[in-house]
Amino acid sequence: YGEKQEKALGRLLQEIVARSGDITGLDWVGKSSVFNSCLPASITAYRVPPCKLPVLPEDEMQSLVTSLRKTVAVDFASNIYTQLRNVSAPRFAAQRLHLPCIAFNVTEVRRVRSPALETHFTYRVKADVLHDLSISTNETLVQFWPARPIEQTYVLVRPWDRSLLELPEFAEFMQPSDFGDITESEAFRLLVRLRQPFSAFLLAQQRSGEYKRIASDHDIIGQVNDVRGLMDIRTIEIL
Numbered sequence: 001y002g003e004k005q006e007k008a009l010g011r012l013l014q015e016i017v018a019r020s021g022d023i024t025g026l027d028w029v030g031k032s033s034v035f036n037s038c039l040p041a042s043i044t045a046y047r048v049p050p051c052k053l054p055v056l057p058e059d060e061m062q063s064l065v066t067s068l069r070k071t072v073a074v075d076f077a078s079n080i081y082t083q084l085r086n087v088s089a090p091r092f093a094a095q096r097l098h099l100p101c102i103a104f105n106v107t108e109v110r111r112v113r114s115p116a117l118e119t120h121f122t123y124r125v126k127a128d129v130l131h132d133l134s135i136s137t138n139e140t141l142v143q144f145w146p147a148r149p150i151e152q153t154y155v156l157v158r159p160w161d162r163s164l165l166e167l168p169e170f171a172e173f174m175q176p177s178d179f180g181d182i183t184e185s186e187a188f189r190l191l192v193r194l195r196q197p198f199s200a201f202l203l204a205q206q207r208s209g210e211y212k213r214i215a216s217d218h219d220i221i222g223q224v225n226d227v228r229g230l231m232d233i234r235t236i237e238i239l
Contacts, residue, residue, distance in 0.1 A: 009043055010035025014092040021089035023099070023159055024050070027199060029218055037213040038097050038201070038238050051219040053197050064192045065185070072228060077187035083233050084190070085167075085182075087160055096210070096237055099159055102194075103232040104130050104222070106154035106202075108145040120217055125202070127156045127222075129229030135202060136217040153205040154214075156222055157236065164193050194230055197223045203238065210237045 010033050013025045026038050028045040040046070056064075068077075087100040108126035112134070123141055125133045133156070144150040166189065200222035203211040224230065 006033055006041050007035050009033070010039050010095070013039050014095065017090060017092040017097070021091070023090050023161075026159065026201075027051070029216055032213060032215040036092075036095050036097055036239065037215070038099070051199055051221065053199070053221075056192070056196065061189065061192055064195075065188045068188050068191055068227070069184075072188070072191065074184055074187070076228065077184070077191050078182050080194075080230055080233075081165070081182050081187040081190050084160065085165055087162075087233065088235065089162075090159070096239060098235050098237055099157070100235045101157040101159050101201075101233075102230060103234055103236065104128050104156045104158075104200075105232070106156060109141050109143050109154060110145060111141070111143055125154075125156070129224055129226045130156060131223050131225050133200075133220060133222060135214075135220055137214055138217070139214055141204075141214070155203050155205070155211070155236075156200045156220070157203060158198050158200055158222065160233075164190060166190075191227050191230075195224050195227050197221050203236065206239065210239045212239050 014036070016025055017023060027050040028040045029048060030045040031041040033039040033041045088098075090100055091098045104127040106125060106127045108124075110124045112122040112124055114122060120136055120138045121140065122134060122136045123143075125135050127133070141154075142150055142152045144152070166186070198221070200220045202214040202216065202220060204214055205211050
């Protein structure tokens with residue numbers, strides 16, 4: 001009965017994403033579903049409210065934009081904005097999630113010492129252009145670092161949220177060609193928002209090339225330490 005319930009929840013959430021492109025249902029902590037690793041095994045995973053990250057006051061936004069203009073080229077900012085504006089919506093089909101995201105290559109995974117009988121493990125994770133993270137999970141991760149490489153590939157991803165572009169409400173019905181030219185202000189405001197803390201997923205690449213999400217006991221909060229490293233924008237297929 002439990003597995004039937006789990007798959008029924010999976011089908012419902014798949015339909016919501018497929019019809020609306022809304023990925024708020026992917027924001028959970030707990031155990032992954034057998035239906036798809038980006039979905040929870042139980043509806044109880046939503047009892048814990050989603051992580052609420054602070055919103056930048058407008059005066060602070062303006063100050064950060066001014067600061068960024070001194071260190072980041074306009075062309076770079078405009079290029080990032082254009083790439084993200086043209087990203088396709090997330091889609092879900094045949095239990096596979098195609099998730100547009102900004103990906104960060106994981107360069108180190110080390111387990112933090114814990115009691116011998118501990119059923120959940122904490123890992124210190126390093127990734128390109130991100131501040132170091134601490135991730136707690138009941139899954140065993142393969143440890144590695146530069147002097148001890150492995151074949152397993154991990155990535156931390158920021159699921160793409162079109163609201164970061166500050167587009168008008170009707171923009172979801174528009175084609176990329178319908179938009180006007182990007183202003184410098186729009187481009188730099190986006191970069192400022194991309195520098196703020198965000199809710200991340202840890203994914204492990206499978207031998208077939210797709211990825212699976214590593215379920216965590218708490219929200220994984222990432223933050224970029226160098227906005228100029230935001231280059232890996234892609235759609236990842238998750239089983």
